[in-house]
Amino acid sequence: xxxxxxxxxxxxxxxxxxxxxxxxxxxxxxxxxxxxxxxxxxxxxxxxxxxxxxxxxxxxxxxxxxxxxxxxxxxxxxxxxxxxxxxxxxxxxxxxxxxxxxxxxxxxxxxxxxxxxxxxxxxxxxxxxxxxxxxxxxxxxxxxxxxxxxxxxxxxxxxxxxxxxxxxxxxxxxxxxxxxxxxxxxxxxxxxxxxxxxxxxxxxxxxxxxxxxxxxxxxxxxxxxxxxxxxxxxxxxxxxxxxxxxxxxxxxxxxxxxxxxxxxxxxxxxxxxxxxxxxxxxxxxxxxxxxxxxxxxxxxxxxxxxxxxxxxxxxxxxxxxxxxxxxxxxxxxxxxxxxxxxxxxxxxxxxxxxxxxxxxxxxxxxxxxxxxxxxxxxxxxxxxxxxxxxxxxxxxxxxxxxxxxxxxxxxxxxxxxxxxxxxxxxxxxxxxxxxxxxxxxxxxxxxxxxxxxxxxxxxxxxxxxxxxxxxxxxxxxxxxxxxxxxxxxxxxxxxxxxxxxxxxxxxxxxxxxxxxxxx
Numbered sequence: 001x002x003x004x005x006x007x008x009x010x011x012x013x014x015x016x017x018x019x020x021x022x023x024x025x026x027x028x029x030x031x032x033x034x035x036x037x038x039x040x041x042x043x044x045x046x047x048x049x050x051x052x053x054x055x056x057x058x059x060x061x062x063x064x065x066x067x068x069x070x071x072x073x074x075x076x077x078x079x080x081x082x083x084x085x086x087x088x089x090x091x092x093x094x095x096x097x098x099x100x101x102x103x104x105x106x107x108x109x110x111x112x113x114x115x116x117x118x119x120x121x122x123x124x125x126x127x128x129x130x131x132x133x134x135x136x137x138x139x140x141x142x143x144x145x146x147x148x149x150x151x152x153x154x155x156x157x158x159x160x161x162x163x164x165x166x167x168x169x170x171x172x173x174x175x176x177x178x179x180x181x182x183x184x185x186x187x188x189x190x191x192x193x194x195x196x197x198x199x200x201x202x203x204x205x206x207x208x209x210x211x212x213x214x215x216x217x218x219x220x221x222x223x224x225x226x227x228x229x230x231x232x233x234x235x236x237x238x239x240x241x242x243x244x245x246x247x248x249x250x251x252x253x254x255x256x257x258x259x260x261x262x263x264x265x266x267x268x269x270x271x272x273x274x275x276x277x278x279x280x281x282x283x284x285x286x287x288x289x290x291x292x293x294x295x296x297x298x299x300x301x302x303x304x305x306x307x308x309x310x311x312x313x314x315x316x317x318x319x320x321x322x323x324x325x326x327x328x329x330x331x332x333x334x335x336x337x338x339x340x341x342x343x344x345x346x347x348x349x350x351x352x353x354x355x356x357x358x359x360x361x362x363x364x365x366x367x368x369x370x371x372x373x374x375x376x377x378x379x380x381x382x383x384x385x386x387x388x389x390x391x392x393x394x395x396x397x398x399x400x401x402x403x404x405x406x407x408x409x410x411x412x413x414x415x416x417x418x419x420x421x422x423x424x425x426x427x428x429x430x431x432x433x434x435x436x437x438x439x440x441x442x443x444x445x446x447x448x449x450x451x452x453x454x455x456x457x458x459x460x461x462x463x464x465x466x467x468x469x470x471x472x473x474x475x476x477x478x479x480x481x482x483x484x485x486x487x488x489x490x491x492x493x494x495x496x497x498x499x500x501x502x503x504x505x506x507x508x509x510x511x512x513x514x515x516x517x518x519x
Contacts, residue, residue, distance in 0.1 A: 204293035210248045211296035217251055218303030220258035221365035224447040224474065228303035230263055234326050236300060245270035249277040256369040262428045267333025281374040308481065311474040320481040327453045327482060331436060334429050340436045341456040341519045349516050350415045353507060354434060355402060356443025356451070357395065357422040360387045390444045390467045394497035401500045402442075402507065414511060423448050440510045442503065449475040453482045458518050460510035462489045464503060466496040486513075 213236060219225045237244065249268060257264075257279065264277040278286065308323065331337055341348055362368060364383035370376065392398060405416045419438075423431045435441070435454040442462040443449060452461040452475060461479040465472075470492045479488040489506050491498070 202293055203291050205290035206287060206292045208248075208292055208294045209296075211242060211246060211298070212248045212250060212294050213242075213298045213300050214250045214252055215300035216302070217253045217255055220253075220255035220260070221369070222447045223260060224450045225303065226258075226260045226263070227450055228306040228309060229300070230267070230330070231306050231308055231322075231326055232301040232303065233268060234329055235322070236298065238325075240298065242298075243270075244268065244276075247276065250283050251277065251279050254280055254375075256366070256371070256375040258365060258369050260428055263330070263333070266335075266429070267330055279374075308478065309474075310477055311472050314473055315477040315480050318480055318484045323453060323478070323481040331432065331454060334432050336429070336433055336436055339433055341458075347458075347517055347519050348437075350417050351439045351511055351514055351516065352417045352419060352437050353402065353405060353440045353442065353511070354419045354421055354438040355399060356441055356446075356448045357420060358388055358391050358444050358446050358448065359395075359422050359424065360385055360391065361422055362386060362424045388446075390446055390469060392444055392464070392466065392496065392498055394500065398498060398500050398503060401504050404504075405507065405511070408508065410508075410511060414514075414516060416511060423451070439514060440507060442507055445469040445472060445475070450478065452479050455482075456519055457483050458487075458514050459483065460487050460489060460514065462491070462503075462506050462510060464491045464494050464498060466494045466498065 213233065215229055215233065217226070218228050233249070236242070237247070249264070251264075266272075269276045275282070328337075331340060337343060362385070364380065364386045366375075367377065367380040367383040370380050399420055402420075403418050405418050408416070410416075419434070421431075421434055423434075426434075431451060432454050435451040436456070438455050438459060440460045440462065441449070441452055441455065442464070444464045444466050449461065449463060452459070455461075461475060463475055476488050476490065489510055491502060491506060494502075
């Protein structure tokens with residue numbers, strides 16, 4: 001299936017199809033659409049390329065490397081076609097067997113098989129000529145096939161690469177770039193594609209010159225799933241080396257801004273007050289009904305494809321640079337880097353325990369973030385307070401127990417501060433500010449535990465699995481990626497109401513493992 005190629009540095013966006021060398025997914029292109037050799041390093045090593053088989057392929061690769069030892073794009077295409085041709089020839093042998101008639105009779109199936117065999121041979125000859133053209137060779141006199149599938153018996157290939165038919169003028173078989181076939185026979189004015197009606201020129205009322213990233217958010221009011229889009233955009237900007245101050249982000253979904261809009265406005269906006277991230281509604285206001293063409297357009301990674309969504313199995317990776325870099329990016333984006341443990345002259349001696357409360361304390365976000373202009377409030381008037389699941393039923397008892405921690409006789413003695421936070425009623429900036437100070441976060445399974453990635457290296461996450469959520473690994477993996485496997489504790493298959501003494505014991509265990517002299 002065609003795969004869109006990401007572009008950087010002004011390269012025109014392409015689609016990876018039969019005549020394009022980037023068939024393994026998104027390839028990075030330099031200015032002008034030239035394939036980046038470093039984007040697909042495995043293609044520079046014949047031993048590691050699974051589609052390079054046979055002496056012919058290796059010979060082609062050996063003879064056509066450049067001064068740096070890299071294989072040219074054209075030769076990569078040539079090697080792929082050598083493999084495909086061998087597969088077709090094996091298919092030809094099967095057709096030949098089917099076309100033979102041991103009894104001397106000639107069935108309709110056998111006639112059809114012979115016709116397919118002749119057609120296949122002609123197609124292979126045509127492809128031979130295209131391949132020769134790509135390698136700078138000429139093979140005049142090779143039979144070709146017209147667009148309608150007829151063999152041009154007395155046709156030949158001229159030195160200019162045109163098909164000359166008897167009684168007709170020459171027409172291009174291959175483009176200047178070496179592509180062949182109807183789908184790639186594009187000229188500046190559309191050529192024959194325009195005549196056939198399948199090619200249409202761009203109609204642009206406005207040319208947008210600002211590099212633009214288009215994203216469809218996975219959701220708008222769940223921190224874990226919103227983080228899918230945040231992490232994906234962070235990776236996109238880093239991989240394509242796109243400066244934040246020169247990028248526009250268009251959100252193509254129809255969600256309202258939601259409770260985490262601060263991330264788009266602060267973390268992914270270079271200068272305060274500028275509108276770099278636009279909702280679909282705001283994009284409509286900016287461009288109206290005009291046809292907009294983009295000089296530099298990049299399609300963002302779909303949210304659920306975020307590499308941090310692994311939640312059904314335990315990760316083997318610890319202290320992942322991607323997660324640590326993303327955590328730092330977010331903290332700095334909110335301007336909270338000086339509030340972290342690392343910014344202090346020495347590690348804080350007070351160990352902060354934060355209970356991540358899960359309460360039904362706010363309206364449904366569709367109603368809370370509606371407006372009378374786009375996301376019509378009248379459509380959500382029936383939604384009232386949102387009732388959450390996985391709420392600790394004896395939360396008051398648990399909190400009373402946790403507040404005894406400052407008086408607990410730790411050995412050696414440790415200073416403990418206990419906080420009880422309902423992030424539903426806090427701004428996101430204040431949520432992150434709370435977490436950069438937290439050393440032990442404890443709470444039931446839920447999206448709020450995503451915040452554990454903002455805690456310090458010495459911090460612990462304690463996850464309480466209630467109401468059937470035990471098998472999920474979302475936050476176990478996030479904690480492991482951020483700081484390591486030893487900093488995660490859990491209470492599996494917990495009843496609800498929870499066993500207060502069991503939760504208290506887990507918190508004490510975590511505190512005992514923390515060295516206050518470390519960050």
